Amino acid sequence: MTQLRIPFNKPTFLGTELDFVRESIANSHISGDGVFTEKCSRFLEARLGVSKALLTTSCTHALEMAALLLDIQPGDEVIVPSFTFVTSINAFVLRGAKPVFADIHPDTLNLDEGQLADLITERTKAIVLVHYAGVACEMEAIMAIARKHGIAVVEDAAHALFSRYKGRCLGTYGEFATLSFHETKNFTCGEGGALLVNDEAHIERAEIIREKGTNRSRFFRGQVDKYTWVDLGSSYLPSDMLAAYLWAQFEKASLIQARRREVWQCYFERLEAWAAKHDVGLPTVPADVEQSYHMFYLLLPSLSVRTALIKRLKQRGILSVFHYLPLHLSAMGQRFGGKAGDCPVTEDLSDRLLRLPFYYHLTQSEQDEVISALCDFEEWD
């Protein structure tokens, strides 16, 4: 990405990461499942209330594990919002699944659960949903439909660590949920993720899949006297050095979240009147949702206004970026039958959404500059 004076993202870095990485090296255990992996996993389990949290090399890999755990087979159908990151569905397509694209709500930009009844067939095996910008999907309605049809729900919670819906943490609703610790996310170790397992019956197999298809985790706990190849699997464990880096940020989770909340509130409060005047949409956070303060976006009146605004901000040294292109219109989406008009809300909003610089290290004066640049913009038609 172009390096402007005010970038779109700066990875969170507190400084203490280096102390823990040093400690991990001094422990002489830098492969997976060392003491820092253990600390991070127990932290996630305690804070979220999930049965098992397994650190992975990425959110993408956690999604691949979910697809393996659900025994996705060629011909199975998996419902996914068209407005998401490619790996939400690619992980399932890798197992042979056919993606079925759903449209989104125009306010929260989350999966429109009203469409599920029409999209579910006898072959539907899973619904993969995304809590966009850390704002919860309508989990009660979605879980009720999924239960009625015997379909698994996977929450791609890459944006949504510590978000809640009706008081309960996101990531605890579906059979599985996945987190990302990529450098663009609230908490990072460069590349990393986690698989959250809510049904205890899946824990043992999840450990096996993560350990190259072996029962090595049971061996280390002394539950078997040798380990061997027992199932499909791959190498999904991150180095304990990365877990050490991540632990430094988990340890200061409330500090990081409090600052992100201030940044979000400042944008919202100072842009509210401006947005109303220019017919710009701001993020919608329903009353029963506590969000994770992952991003701040604008819904501009048109694509041409967005293009002009990106250019003006860039001239002032500020990088603003759009987000997901509709998956059903991508080259791969079209191979699965996607065509223009299938998901009209996604097609419209994807052209008009703009994300503003949003990161832990954003200073007040930088944020003031972004807000002034928006207020000075005049090309509304």
Ligand SMILES: *Cc1c(COP(=O)(O)O)cnc(C)c1O
């Ligand atoms: C970032 C992101 C991913 C991918 O995360 P990685 O850790 O980079 O694999 C998946 N889904 C969503 C919604 C994301 O935002």
